[in-house]
Amino acid sequence: MPQLAIPAIITAFAAAVTWSSLQLELSPPMIVGHSMQPRVFPIFLMVICIVLAGILAWQYRSEPPEKVKLEGLRTWGSIALFVVFYLLTTYVDMLIATAVVVFLMCLLWGERRIYVAGLVGLVTPTVIFFLFDTVLRVRFPRGLLTNWYYG
Amino acid sequence: MIDALQAIGSVFLDPYLIFLIFITTIIGVVIGVLPGLGATTGAALLLPFTLTMEPVNAIAVLATIYVSATFAGSITAILINTPGTAAAAATTFDGYPLAKRGEAGRALGIAVVASTIGGVFSVIVLCFAAPMLARVAYEFRPPEYFALTLFGLSMLATISSGGTVKNLLGGVFGVWLATIGAEPTTGIERFMFGNYELYEGLAFVPVFIGLFAMSELLVQSRHVNLAYETVVMKAVKLPSREDYKRIWKTVARSCGIGTFIGILPAEGATVASMIGYAEARRWSKKKDEFGKGSIEGIAGAEAANNAATGGAMVPTMVLGIPGSGTTAVILVGLMVHGLRPGPYLFTEQVDKVYQIFGAMMLANLMFLAMGLYAAKLFARISLVPLQVLWPVVFALAAIGAYALNSSLLDVWIVLIFGVIGFLARRHGFAVAPIAVGLILGEMVETNLQNSLKMFDGQWWLMFTQPLALLFFVFAFLGLFSPAIVKWFARRDA
Structure with missing residues (x-):
C-alpha cells in the first residue's frame, strides 16, 4: 500500500509530537487558571492532524494519488550541496561556502562553461x-576570509 | 479624509520614495517574468534588504514587489506561454493564442491596462474599506479574534492548489510550528530540544525563505532543460476604442471579483484570476473565442489578479490575517519594522498606513508605464539560463536569512524548510498554508487561552458572543465549502 505512506508518516509525526508534548512540564494551576496547560494545544493540533491523515488515507484508497517520479541527480545533488554549505560554513567560512556551492550548483545544473560558473561563484x-x-552593516560569522577581512 | 489624501499625496511628492518605487517596480517586474520566482519568493528574498529602511519605505518596497510581480507574470504568460507567477496562469489561456496570431502587442496592452485598472481600483477600495473594517475590529475581544483566526485557517480549505485535506494539514502543521519556543503565558519551553535560540519561537522570515525560495529552487532543478517557444513582438499596443468597448464590463466585473476574493483570508490573486476568467467567459457574447485568443479572457484574468492585491492588504493590515502568501511576507515586514498590524494601526500610525496605500497606487501606475514601454525587454530577461539564476537565488536566500538576526540558525532553518517545502510540494501539498498557519498560530492559541480565562474555562460561552458566532459560522462554511460546491455541481450534472 504505497499510497498510505504519506498518511502513515503524518500519523507517526503526530504521535511523536504528542509523546513529546506529554513530556512537557506542568504549569502551577495559579498561573494557568481556567486556561490550558502548555501541552494541551499541541496535542489538540496533533489529534486534528491524525483525523485529517485518516481522511487523506481514505481519499487515497478511493482515488490513489499520481505516482511521484523519482528526482534526478540535479535535485538530490542540490540537497547534497545544502549539506556541503552547512559543513563549509560551520568549519571554514560562510563566504567560501557560498562561493563553492554557487559554483558547484551552476555546474550541477548544466552550465558547461567552467569560467561562467567560476565567475558567478566568485561575483555573487x-x-x-x-x-x-x-x-x-551586517557582521558575518567568523571564518577564514572574514577573520582576515575584519582583522 | 483630508489627512488621508494628504498622506497619499505626500508619496507622489517624495522624490526618494518615487525613486525607490521606480527601482522596486523594475525588480518586481524582473522577478515576475523569471519562471518560478513569484511575488512571494521575491518579497521574502528582499525583506532582509529593507532592514535599514524607514518602515513606510520598507513596506512600500514589499508592496511594490507584490503588485508589479503579480502583473509581470502576464508578460511571459503571453509571450512564452509560461506564467511568470501562478496568478498569471489564466492569462496563458487566451494571451498566448492571441500572441501566436501575431497580436502579442495587443494582448500585452490589454493585460497592462486591465492590470492597472484592477490594481488602482483595489487600492481605492482598500483606502475606504480598511478604516471601516478597523472601526468594527475595535470591538473585537479574544473570542472574536479566536473565531476570526479559525475562519482564516478554514479558508485554507478552499485555496486552489493542493486539496482541502492537504491544505488543512499544512495549516495545522504551520500552527504547530508556531508553538515552538517558550509558551507565552507560562514560559514553559516547547519543542526547543535545548536550543535557546528558539526561545522566542521560529523566526518567520527564514521559514518563508525556505518554504518559498529554497523549495522552488529544488522544484526548478527538474525543469532546467525546458525549452520555451517565444513569440516575436514589435511593440505593446494600447487597446483600441473597440477593444475598450468589448472589455470594460469584464474589467469592471473582475475588479469587484478580484477585490472581494483578495479580502477573504488566505485567498489570493491566483484564485481571483481563475474566477475572473471563468466569469468573463460566462458573461461573454463570444464564448467560442475563449481559449483561442479572446481579449475578454485576458482582461478578466488580469484585472482580477491585480485587484486581489489591494483586497488582500485589507485583512493583513486591519486584522493581522494574511490575505495571501505574499501578504504573509508583508505582514512579517510590518512586524519587523515595528508596525503591529491590527485596528490600532489605523489610529496610532494612520499617516503611515495611508502612505503605504499611496505607494501601492504609485506602484500600479509605475508598472503601467513599464509594461507599455519595456515589456519586450523584460520578456528577454525570462530567458536567463536557470543554471545561473538559481545558484544566485541560493546565495541571496542563505546570506539574506543570516542578515536578519545575524544568526546561523536562521540559515539552517532556510535549508531545512527548503527541503520540507520541496517534499511537501512533491506530494501535492501547497506551502502557503504552512506559512499562513505559522503566522496565525500564536494568535489562535493566545486568543483561545484569553477566551477561556474570560469565561472561567467555559469554552461554550464563546458561542454566545454574536460576532464570534458569526465568524464560527463563516469558519464552518469555509471548511465545508469545497464539499458543498462539489455536491451542488454533482446535483446539477
Whole structure:
C-alpha cells in the first residue's frame, strides 16, 4: 500500500509530537487558571492532524494519488550541496561556502562553461557580502576570509 | 479624509520614495517574468534588504514587489506561454493564442491596462474599506479574534492548489510550528530540544525563505532543460476604442471579483484570476473565442489578479490575517519594522498606513508605464539560463536569512524548510498554508487561552458572543465549502 505512506508518516509525526508534548512540564494551576496547560494545544493540533491523515488515507484508497517520479541527480545533488554549505560554513567560512556551492550548483545544473560558473561563484557572494557589509552593516560569522577581512 | 489624501499625496511628492518605487517596480517586474520566482519568493528574498529602511519605505518596497510581480507574470504568460507567477496562469489561456496570431502587442496592452485598472481600483477600495473594517475590529475581544483566526485557517480549505485535506494539514502543521519556543503565558519551553535560540519561537522570515525560495529552487532543478517557444513582438499596443468597448464590463466585473476574493483570508490573486476568467467567459457574447485568443479572457484574468492585491492588504493590515502568501511576507515586514498590524494601526500610525496605500497606487501606475514601454525587454530577461539564476537565488536566500538576526540558525532553518517545502510540494501539498498557519498560530492559541480565562474555562460561552458566532459560522462554511460546491455541481450534472 504505497499510497498510505504519506498518511502513515503524518500519523507517526503526530504521535511523536504528542509523546513529546506529554513530556512537557506542568504549569502551577495559579498561573494557568481556567486556561490550558502548555501541552494541551499541541496535542489538540496533533489529534486534528491524525483525523485529517485518516481522511487523506481514505481519499487515497478511493482515488490513489499520481505516482511521484523519482528526482534526478540535479535535485538530490542540490540537497547534497545544502549539506556541503552547512559543513563549509560551520568549519571554514560562510563566504567560501557560498562561493563553492554557487559554483558547484551552476555546474550541477548544466552550465558547461567552467569560467561562467567560476565567475558567478566568485561575483555573487562578493557583491552580496559587500552590499550587506557596507549598506546594511551586517557582521558575518567568523571564518577564514572574514577573520582576515575584519582583522 | 483630508489627512488621508494628504498622506497619499505626500508619496507622489517624495522624490526618494518615487525613486525607490521606480527601482522596486523594475525588480518586481524582473522577478515576475523569471519562471518560478513569484511575488512571494521575491518579497521574502528582499525583506532582509529593507532592514535599514524607514518602515513606510520598507513596506512600500514589499508592496511594490507584490503588485508589479503579480502583473509581470502576464508578460511571459503571453509571450512564452509560461506564467511568470501562478496568478498569471489564466492569462496563458487566451494571451498566448492571441500572441501566436501575431497580436502579442495587443494582448500585452490589454493585460497592462486591465492590470492597472484592477490594481488602482483595489487600492481605492482598500483606502475606504480598511478604516471601516478597523472601526468594527475595535470591538473585537479574544473570542472574536479566536473565531476570526479559525475562519482564516478554514479558508485554507478552499485555496486552489493542493486539496482541502492537504491544505488543512499544512495549516495545522504551520500552527504547530508556531508553538515552538517558550509558551507565552507560562514560559514553559516547547519543542526547543535545548536550543535557546528558539526561545522566542521560529523566526518567520527564514521559514518563508525556505518554504518559498529554497523549495522552488529544488522544484526548478527538474525543469532546467525546458525549452520555451517565444513569440516575436514589435511593440505593446494600447487597446483600441473597440477593444475598450468589448472589455470594460469584464474589467469592471473582475475588479469587484478580484477585490472581494483578495479580502477573504488566505485567498489570493491566483484564485481571483481563475474566477475572473471563468466569469468573463460566462458573461461573454463570444464564448467560442475563449481559449483561442479572446481579449475578454485576458482582461478578466488580469484585472482580477491585480485587484486581489489591494483586497488582500485589507485583512493583513486591519486584522493581522494574511490575505495571501505574499501578504504573509508583508505582514512579517510590518512586524519587523515595528508596525503591529491590527485596528490600532489605523489610529496610532494612520499617516503611515495611508502612505503605504499611496505607494501601492504609485506602484500600479509605475508598472503601467513599464509594461507599455519595456515589456519586450523584460520578456528577454525570462530567458536567463536557470543554471545561473538559481545558484544566485541560493546565495541571496542563505546570506539574506543570516542578515536578519545575524544568526546561523536562521540559515539552517532556510535549508531545512527548503527541503520540507520541496517534499511537501512533491506530494501535492501547497506551502502557503504552512506559512499562513505559522503566522496565525500564536494568535489562535493566545486568543483561545484569553477566551477561556474570560469565561472561567467555559469554552461554550464563546458561542454566545454574536460576532464570534458569526465568524464560527463563516469558519464552518469555509471548511465545508469545497464539499458543498462539489455536491451542488454533482446535483446539477
